[in-house]
Amino acid sequence: MREAIPVYSLSTFGPDTNDFRIDVLPYLLLHYPFLEHLHRLSYYMLIYVWDAAGWVTIDNEKIHAEGPKVIFAKPNSICCLDLNNRATGFMVCFTEHFFSLRYNNNVLHRFAFMTQHVSIATRISHEQSGKWDHLLMQIQNEFENIFEGKHDLLRSYLNILLHELDRSIFKLPVKEEKNIKHIKIIRFEQLVEDNYAHHRHPSFYADQLHITTNYLNKLCHEFYHTTSGSIIRSRIVKEAGRLLHHTAQSVAEIAYELGFESASYFITFYKKETGITPENFRKSKTLKS
Structure with missing residues (x-):
């Protein structure tokens, strides 16, 4: 590598x-x-x-x-x-x-x-x-x-x-203290930050939080108007973008680092999430530099 x-x-x-x-x-x-x-x-x-x-x-x-x-x-x-x-x-x-x-x-x-x-x-x-x-x-x-x-x-x-x-x-007014739901969603974000490369399924995070996957999705909709799976995938895409933009690692190497079984699986995932292949994303950033 x-x-x-x-x-x-x-x-x-x-x-x-x-x-x-x-x-x-x-x-x-x-x-x-x-x-x-x-x-x-x-x-x-x-x-x-x-x-x-x-x-x-x-x-x-x-x-x-x-x-x-x-x-x-x-x-x-x-x-x-x-x-x-x-x-x-x-x-x-x-x-x-x-x-x-x-x-x-x-x-x-x-x-x-x-x-x-x-x-x-x-x-x-x-x-x-x-x-x-x-x-x-x-x-x-x-x-x-x-x-x-x-x-x-x-x-x-x-x-x-x-x-x-x-x-x-x-510029917000005085806020109420965070309740137990807010504490759960914060903990979820921390767990994603620590585990996104190895755990992509919401059920893993729900288990860690001692709640059901449905309840985790309910919290994500309440606070971020999206699903728990979308938050996990967004974190993976963010890291992939960092590595594609700032390193000379091959797409296969990045796929391995992010826990994908193969480069083709990673390419399919990335294109589905962003609408562009990893290589084309990299080329677009190179042209702007």
């Missing part, structure tokens, strides 16, 4: 970084040149751009990095940065483990933008940017200090930051 896209953890930035870090954008790529090359995230990444020239590539989307703008990517996304050295703003990276140490498992998914199946790139007003500047400078100062309780404060600041992003995107 041809060389796969490297997966980077936060420890790639340095031996003292495991679960959280913040960096300023000026000369970011000079200090961390690996960010210029395609890599797969194992952490959440938030980039706040005040002013820059360049692009941020996340999966199949190329985002113009002019500000003020916030760009957000989740674990497993394939990305690379192409920013000039005079870019201004911040990059915040963190793991779910870091956040959940204080706020419990699944709580990240209370943010509406976390349920989106695409990367987030949203403009913010100049008035909002003043708040972002102030908050991110506080986070940077706390990250650099050596006092006791540092990580607790960083989690609190991160919580505020994510709430600000949620409000900037959706």
Whole structure:
């Protein structure tokens, strides 16, 4: 198999970084040149751009990095940065483990933008940017200090930051606490993320959730107006698109990586879901590059 896209953890930035870090954008790529090359995230990444020239590539989307703008990517996304050295703003990276140490498992998914199946790139007003500047400078100062309780404060600041992003995107009124149905659908999404390459049947996920397949479909219709099978297939298509666009792996190799019995089965599946063959999708992306 041809060389796969490297997966980077936060420890790639340095031996003292495991679960959280913040960096300023000026000369970011000079200090961390690996960010210029395609890599797969194992952490959440938030980039706040005040002013820059360049692009941020996340999966199949190329985002113009002019500000003020916030760009957000989740674990497993394939990305690379192409920013000039005079870019201004911040990059915040963190793991779910870091956040959940204080706020419990699944709580990240209370943010509406976390349920989106695409990367987030949203403009913010100049008035909002003043708040972002102030908050991110506080986070940077706390990250650099050596006092006791540092990580607790960083989690609190991160919580505020994510709430600000949620409000900037959706501008929703106060929401009710998530009920048991919402908790089930969140857990389903997490299970799909972990198992899509090996389990394509909704019955597997229903069993893991201790509910029937019919009830799982009812939940998917209620929250996403689609079926559980469609959500699973969409995740497979998303990963296939990443690999077709960003790697030189053959269609047969990608089919094997995604758990298909044969390349022909994968080609049939992909064309049925997207209306285009894997090779033609790859050619279309090559022509646009």
